[in-house]
Amino acid sequence: MSPTREEQHWMYRNMVTSRRFEEAIAKIYFEGKSPAFNMANGPIPGEMHLSDGQEPVAVGVCAHLTPEDVVTATHRPHHQAIAKGVDLDKMAAEIFGKKTGLSGGRGGHMHLFDDNVNFACSGIIAQGMGPAVGAALSRKMQGKPGVAVAFVGEGAVNQGGWHEAMNLAAVWNLPFICVVEDNGWGISVAKETASSIGSHADRAAAYGIPGKRIEGNDPYAIFEAAGEAIARARAGEGPSLLECETYRLAGHFMGDAEAYRPEGEKDALFEKDPIPKMRERLLAEGTASEADLDTIEEESAARVDAAIKFARESDDAAPEDALTRVFAA
């Protein structure tokens, strides 16, 4: 199943929006952090994990999802949040710690929650697995439509909770898909240092479910594989595991010196940047004209500018509001 023209435009638009958003965040992140870089300073403090290069995974999967489907994401969530349709104004405001943010500034960039589109993320590795499996269970028990997708990094598959959740999803035949973003690194630890096998898709065999590895950080191939897995889940045929090769073009977090990368790795990855690659393909196949793509790029940039403006101009969170919302109202 190849993406339609509209789906391809949608994928390209979301990839570009995500990239522009992160470029904007990256620039603002350094405000107030020079000459001496101190993570605590500036309009966006704290850790910042960018997803530049990983956009194909987000759009290839989320192209098949509707707002009612559930997504859990990780400490590196922006591309998935955008592809899932999280409110960009409120997301930006949350990252700035503003009152108008998704959580009024309580969560921050690793804790984005948008109930309108059933999106959540969190900062501890493999932590989204259980909640996604639980959402899939809930849909099944309530007889409500929808599937649940847990995005994790390739480092997460070595976490005990990952295996427990996979087995639970399989033994209960739940509408669940685990999508592993294999960017080759868990901070400074290379995949081959941490994992005993090359393709984590092979681990699906341990749960008796389909597993597939998609090479090349290719939004089209990811779209196709995700389409099959999600259709299977919607049809009540149970969970699947996908591992997508992808590229982390940025450091693990902003400020990471990346000395652990082999020489030349970064340059080689930039050569394979998926966004210009998709642009070329759209043009080559005649699925989009230069004018179409220019429009998409301009609109994406405008959307991001508006979100950043909204965030900047919003009021800071009120200090004493830190004490509210601990329990449900």
Next chain:
Amino acid sequence: MTKSNERKLTIARAMAEATAQEMRIDPSVFVMGEDIGPLGGVYGNTRGLIEEFGAERIRDTPISETAFIGAAVGAAQDGMRPVVELMFVDFFGVCFDAIYNLMAKNIYFSGGNVKVPMVLMTSTGGGYSDGGQHSQCLYGTFAHLPGMKVVAPSNAYDAKGLMTAAMRDDSPVVYMYHKGLQGMGWLGTEAGATVHVPEEPYTLEIGKAKVVREGKDVSIVSVGMGVHNALKAAKKLEEQGVSAEVVDLVSLVPLDRDTIRASVAKTGRLIVVDEDYMSYGLSGEIIASVTEHDISVLKAAPKRVAFPDVPIPFARVMEQFCLPNPDKIVAAWDEMQAA
């Protein structure tokens, strides 16, 4: 002006130096954890070790805390002396069984027949907007559960001595280092944490508190970052003519109740400063240690300056609103006077 014989180290470097020195003389010491190899630890405390000792003794692990902390327990019981790192204390949730049901209990369950000589290093603390899963202290959580010694240095001198003592201890030691004291370039560091550290190995007795500032009107008791807040508050109080004594607990388990009691017996007033959550924790324990011993020494009800009982918020203004600081300590003194 630094004296020529001064050797100022960050806590990160002091920890790495202690570990290297011990590894040179004790082949049973080895290190496991995430990003502790070529990266040298996210918080710098294993920097340089893999270059000297190689990947056999300095082991980068998968993100599998239950497995490698459990493995450390097994290796410790089998003649090794593992040092393992839980990158952020907040991550204890994925691996606490190995910590509190095995590491902490196996000496007791075996009637003392086995030893569990291991060190669990873990980073604590917030103040830099890292959100509620990367900013906690959890001192009370670890100190509450029997069977683990718990230490938390406030400066590099103590850090080195505690690290060596922890590696030589036959019982498990949880070594909680505060990110804001660590001396990482990318994170602000409290200047008072970077102090002179002798080059030769030495140990600091685990379970011994220190009076780091003498005073006669009030005892401010704290640990880690809180000690620096207490010292700054003591300076401010001095300007008001108030003489504050500051006690650095250094160890949370065993807790040096004698030093705390002696200080409060002298000053008659107690303020406890704790970056961990207020309720059911360190601050209550310190106050109980004084009051159950001799309530008559107190001239005023004790006060605590601790993190309120809410998850740690991301937004800077919210987090700073919740964190202890010198002004809050001074305000606690003022309230004590008004009462």
